[in-house]
Amino acid sequence: MSDVETVSVNQIPEGGFILDVREDYEFEAGHVPGARHIPLAEIPMQYTDLDPDEDTYVICRTGGRSAQAALWLTAQGFTAINVAGGSGAWIDAGKPIVSENGLDPVIK
Template sequence: MSESESVSVNAISEDTAVLDVREDYEWEAGHIKGALHIPVDQIPARLDELDPDEDLHVICRTGGRSFRVAEWLVGNGYSAVNVRGGMDAWIEAAKPMVSETGDEPRVL
């Protein structure tokens, strides 16, 4: 399978493995509690941090970067889906977030 599928933010529960591929400053401002953070350009070097048998839900800000990462992961034997609309859709759905700054979580 060379093309990954996309799912809604509503497909994410507390037990979902979420991979956030945004940049550090985006992650620090606000992210999904329990998500794993690996910026998109570090994915190939940090592949050993991912479980190939785990269903990964890949997210970025709007869905573009995460789509490419999910597709790349699937092409490399991982189980991954893109989260449609990314963190923008997460905020629109009023889903909970945490930040690393002590400020109110937000999406940059």
């Protein structure tokens, strides 16, 4: 199994397409504004909804699930890039997050 390309949160280009693969409750609590959400377990059923010609920056909480998803998507012909450190690194870099539950956003 080959390694997948990995970038820091600061290497994601402005307006880059971000795919969040955390569970529903994690995404609802706090996520990158504008991120698309597909939980890791649902990627094989929903990946055809994604654009294979668009660079996909895959994020989770710490980088493990996103690496799995990016590797799988790459095998399907996508340009999928793992975001090192995940949402935790996003917060540490001072980048904004939003929630879907009406509460202050948090990363779970």
